[in-house]
Structures are given as C-alpha cells and as structure tokens.
Amino acid sequence: MTIEAFAPAKINLTLHVTGQRADGYHLLDSLVVFADIGDRLWCAPGPDMRLTVTGPFADGVPQDARNLVWQAAELAQWTGHIRLEKNLPHGAGIGGGSSDAAALLQALGAADSGLSLGADVPVCRAGSAARMGGVGEEVTPITGLPSLHAVLVNPGLHVPTPRVFAALDSKHNAPMTDMPTPMTPVAFDGWLRAQRNDLEPPAQAQQQVIVDVLNALRMRDGVGVARMSGSGATCFGLFDSRDMAERGARDIEGAHPDWWVRACALS
Numbered sequence: 001m002t003i004e005a006f007a008p009a010k011i012n013l014t015l016h017v018t019g020q021r022a023d024g025y026h027l028l029d030s031l032v033v034f035a036d037i038g039d040r041l042w043c044a045p046g047p048d049m050r051l052t053v054t055g056p057f058a059d060g061v062p063q064d065a066r067n068l069v070w071q072a073a074e075l076a077q078w079t080g081h082i083r084l085e086k087n088l089p090h091g092a093g094i095g096g097g098s099s100d101a102a103a104l105l106q107a108l109g110a111a112d113s114g115l116s117l118g119a120d121v122p123v124c125r126a127g128s129a130a131r132m133g134g135v136g137e138e139v140t141p142i143t144g145l146p147s148l149h150a151v152l153v154n155p156g157l158h159v160p161t162p163r164v165f166a167a168l169d170s171k172h173n174a175p176m177t178d179m180p181t182p183m184t185p186v187a188f189d190g191w192l193r194a195q196r197n198d199l200e201p202p203a204q205a206q207q208q209v210i211v212d213v214l215n216a217l218r219m220r221d222g223v224g225v226a227r228m229s230g231s232g233a234t235c236f237g238l239f240d241s242r243d244m245a246e247r248g249a250r251d252i253e254g255a256h257p258d259w260w261v262r263a264c265a266l267s
C-alpha cells in the first residue's frame with residue numbers, strides 16, 4: 001500500500017534568538033506556520049531502500065542516505081521506495097528537507113521526534129501553527145490565528161544557516177511578547193509588527209538581494225508585515241486578502257521573472 005504525504009512550506013512569522021547553549025546551538029522563540037503549498041512524497045514499502053527525486057527543484061537533491069528523507073526512514077526503521085517531488089526551493093528558510101523528513105515520520109507514525117535530523121523537524125511534524133522553543137524541541141500548538149494570505153518570494157540563492165547564526169550581533173535577545181487574546185486580525189497584525197526575525201540583519205548583510213526582496217513585497221497594495229523566514233533567503237508578505245496576494249505575486253513575478261514567487265494561505 002502506497003503512503004502519500006504532503007510536506008508544506010514552513011514559515012517563521014517570527015524568529016527570536018534568545019540565547020546559546022554550550023554546544024553552540026541557539027535558543028529560539030518562533031511562531032511557525034505552514035503553507036498550502038509544498039513538496040509531496042509517495043512511499044511504497046519493500047525490502048530495500050530507494051529514493052527518487054522529481055519536480056521543479058529536484059536538481060542537486062541527493063537520492064541516497066545524504067537526503068533527510070532517507071535518514072527519516074532509517075530512524076523509523078522503514079524500507080521501501082520513496083518518490084519525493086520537490087516543488088519548493090531548498091536551502092531557503094522554508095523547511096526544505098526538514099519538512100520532507102517530518103512528513104515521512106508523521107505518515108509512518110514514528111515515535112522519534114526527528115530532532116536529531118534537524119531543529120525544524122519537530123515543529124514540522126506539528127504541521128500547523130505552533131510556537132517553537134528550546135533549540136527546536138519545544139513545540140506548543142497555537143490556535144485562533146486569523147486567516148493569513150501570503151506571498152512567498154525566493155530570489156534563487158542559498159544562504160548557509162550556520163554562517164547566518166555565526167554573524168548574529170547578539171545571541172541574547174528578548175523573546176516574543178505575549179500574543180493577543182482574542183487574536184483579531186488587527187490585534188494580531190499589531191502584535192506581529194512588534195516582533196522580529198533576529199536572523200534578518202545578518203542574512204541581509206551577507207546577501208543584499210534579501211533587502212530587494214523585502215522592498216518588492218513592501219511596495220505592493222494591501223501588504224502588511226513583510227519579513228524573512230528562517231535564515232533566508234525566502235521572505236513572506238502578508239496581504240489583506242487572497243486577491244491582493246495573488247495580484248502582488250503577479251506583479252513581483254512580472255518585475256523579477258527569475259525569482260520564485262507564490263501566493264498561498266498560511267495556517
């Protein structure tokens with residue numbers, strides 16, 4: 001029997017770096033949501049492990065034990081043939097291999113959280129809005145978020161996560177402030193504007209194009225908060241409506257045909 005799984009894009013609406021452990025890993029406080037676009041997996045059990053990678057972003061993705069999906073299968077003691085359709089840019093701050101690995105662990109009902117595969121794997125297993133703490137192992141579901149209409153933009157370059165963390169000015173920053181109750185769209189928007197992605201300044205310092213991506217988002221009609229996700233380079237903009245997000249996406253795509261641009265819903 002084939003198992004199908006969806007690995008959505010992960011978006012850090014906020015990413016506060018609040019400390020650093022002795023082993024170098026950073027303590028995070030992050031509001032994470034998931035898009036209705038993502039990679040897909042089809043898994044057919046069998047005696048041997050085999051991985052086939054297809055899709056628009058298959059180039060350069062390993063089809064062997066270097067792939068996190070393969071490592072997730074090993075963690076779950078599962079073997080068979082996996083087809084992985086890469087629809088999302090990878091090394092892009094939106095989950096990538098962590099989301100793929102999490103989708104497989106979740107589909108297989110694995111007991112292991114997958115933290116050893118990547119800091120984002122436990123939150124990606126939640127698959128819907130959650131607050132992530134610790135180095136990624138603390139996951140608290142968040143309910144009651146307003147509808148979020150977003151545009152995701154990736155300028156097609158890879159930002160190595162360790163380099164961005166290493167370039168942080170301060171590793172001890174304030175956590176998120178309390179989320180509003182109830183989370184009306186206006187209250188949530190006001191709260192979100194006052195939060196941060198602490199990795200945005202060091203990522204921008206290394207890749208000036210991230211500034212251009214954020215400016216392109218901020219120029220559109222109906223846009224609210226625009227911010228980088230994860231360690232970049234993908235940025236998101238939140239829009240007043242689905243229509244405005246789709247219009248904004250078309251305009252950015254028209255001006256920057258070489259960028260990856262998608263309108264989507266986040267939850």
Ligand code: C5P
Pocket residue numbers: 024025026027028098117118119120134135136161162165
């Ligand atoms: O866990 P993951 O492979 O996604 O992390 C990539 C890199 O990001 C780590 O090797 C580490 O340098 C950095 N990182 C960190 N603190 C975290 C998560 C990631 O310093 N909480």
